[in-house]
Amino acid sequence: MEYRAMEEKTDSICIKLAETDEELCGRGYVHCTSWQEAYRGIVSDRYLDSMTVEATTARARQFPDNTLVAKDKEKVVGFAVYGPSRDEDLKNAGEVVAIYVLSAYYGRKIGYRLMNEAFSRLKEYDTVFLWVLEKNERAIRFYHKYGFEFDGCKKQWNLGTPVSIVRMIKKRE
Numbered sequence: 050m051e052y053r054a055m056e057e058k059t060d061s062i063c064i065k066l067a068e069t070d071e072e073l074c075g076r077g078y079v080h081c082t083s084w085q086e087a088y089r090g091i092v093s094d095r096y097l098d099s100m101t102v103e104a105t106t107a108r109a110r111q112f113p114d115n116t117l118v119a120k121d122k123e124k125v126v127g128f129a130v131y132g133p134s135r136d137e138d139l140k141n142a143g144e145v146v147a148i149y150v151l152s153a154y155y156g157r158k159i160g161y162r163l164m165n166e167a168f169s170r171l172k173e174y175d176t177v178f179l180w181v182l183e184k185n186e187r188a189i190r191f192y193h194k195y196g197f198e199f200d201g202c203k204k205q206w207n208l209g210t211p212v213s214i215v216r217m218i219k220k221r222e
Contacts (some may be wrong), residue, residue, distance in 0.1 A: 062119055062159055072120075073113055075125025075128075076109040076128045077106025080105035080128070081104075084097060087188070088185070091182055091212065092208045114132070116129075119154075121154070126154045127149060127151065127163055128148070129147060130145075130147040131144065141174065143173075143176070144179065145178075150163070164195055176218060176221075177218070177221075178197075178218040180215070181217060182213070197219045200218045
């Protein structure tokens with residue numbers, strides 16, 4: 050069962066598909082900033098310091114499909130990207146490719162709301178998965194609370210230095 054966050058009427062956060070260039074620029078800003086906030090001590094400082102909003106915005110513009118944004122009034126404060134599996138061994142599955150929220154917005158259930166919306170848009174799949182940095186304990190706790198479990202798959206990425214990513218899967222009830 051998907052987690053349903055309690056939404057207060059005073060909450061100014063809106064979850065929606067990215068439709069404008071401004072929203073894609075916001076995704077680029079959140080991508081760069083949230084990596085620098087969340088991955089310090091996990092990914093090399095040199096790699097994180099070399100990231101630019103311009104580069105992550107260019108990527109957002111290059112891959113605009115299936116992008117959800119969380120907006121606080123007009124400001125993008127989080128995003129999620131979802132789609133069909135890119136993994137050969139999980140062909141008939143959905144994938145949450147990315148989900149990030151600015152640290153100033155932690156604790157407001159924005160990640161849950163983004164995940165709920167991504168999950169609802171992947172409803173044709175019985176299995177949904179994602180990849181997470183093995184040392185990203187905060188994200189792993191979030192995914193566990195949402196019902197994801199490790200499936201034993203692991204890869205190495207080079208983000209300035211080698212880092213391990215692990216796959217987590219959730220099967221629909």
